[in-house]
Amino acid sequence: MEKADFYDFFRKIPKAELHLHIEAVISFDSINKFYMRKFPGIGKDEAAREIKKLFTYDNLDGFIQAYLQIQEMYESVADFDLIFSDLKDYIVRNGISYVEVFAAPSAFVKKGFDFSAMVESYSRNVRKVKEETGVDVRILIDVSRTFGAENAEKNLQLLLANRIPEIIGIGLGGSESKGPCRDFGAVFEKARDNGLFTVAHAGEDVDAFSIWDAIDILKVSRVGHGVTAFQDEALMKELVRRGIALESCPMSNVFTKRYVKSLSEHPLRKFFDEGIMVTLNTDDPLFFGVELVDEYWNAYSQMGFSAAELKEIVKNSFRASFLDEGRKARFCAAVDEAWG
Ligand code: HPA
Ligand code: ZN
Secondary structure, eight states: OOHHHHHHHHHHSOEEEOOBBGGGSSOHHHHHHHHHHHSTTOOHHHHHHHHHHHTOOSSHHHHHHHHHHHHHTOOSGGGHHHHHHHHHHHHHHHTEEEEEEEEOOHHHHHHTOOHHHHHHHHHHHHHHHHHHHOOEEEEEEEOOSTTHHHHHHHHHHHHHHTOOTTEEEEEOOSOTTTSOGGGGHHHHHHHHHTTOEEEEEESSSSOTHHHHHHHHTSOOSEEEEOGGGGGOHHHHHHHHHHTOEEEEOHHHHHHHOSSOSSGGGOTHHHHHHHTOOEEEOOBOHHHHTOOHHHHHHHHHHHSOOOHHHHHHHHHHHHHTSSSOHHHHHHHHHHHHHHHO
């Protein structure tokens, strides 16, 4: 398939995205506005140049610092309306039918944002996206490795005190090398006991043992990235045996430079061949300049996936989601129908 045909076709196929950070789905234009508000008098082009400087980093921890600087530019909970408006445009542009998105409250809580106001905004905006597009968005609160276990526990407590149906679980993003899974076991157990789903970034910046810890200590349902599973044959078999899905974000891994230097080196192909339930995701579209249909195109044009194989990966995006079995089956049938 030629590129233009591929994009036309894939935009029309129903698909879910399961690994996306809400603060990084904001458009470049919106961040530019925030920047100009923060530094009054600065021109649009100069603001753009300054923001682009933020987007240069050599590793995951550098990226996380840049991410925190972007979060710094939000002035109040009212700014979340713009993120969700950009999320809505992103959903429509990419033909997405269902989203599970991370929201990372730590930096905002530290700035003094009121958690219950944040939750009210998430809830209202999720309902607005649903009204305008028909698409369900569900939120996973990223309790974060970066600020330690006490901060993660605090995030969980705030969440439990402000339950809304739109927030369905927790995730663990942030610095994998500085925040090992064992520090967060108790937080994840408490989340599960309270009926929350759990996922964790693991094997993005640390060797395969970190993925073992995520599945054995945190007992997560899905692993974010999971790149270093390629190091451990027994781990890959165990992921298959337990039906644990990987939320692969190939372009993100190229940008954070730890284990893959190019898309063609990415182990996604190997994981698929091993029978692991892999999904395709963007992680942070603002930072990596990549949207969901681009990830599918890259897998097709640079990573050796056929269109038929990508159809399985599209279906995996629903199978690996936290939707109920009936909705998963209906979405998979809708994929078959759209495929023709
Ligand atoms: N890893 C860790 N933390 C993050 C990421 C990521 O890929 N994206 C946003 N926060
Ligand atoms: Zn991520």
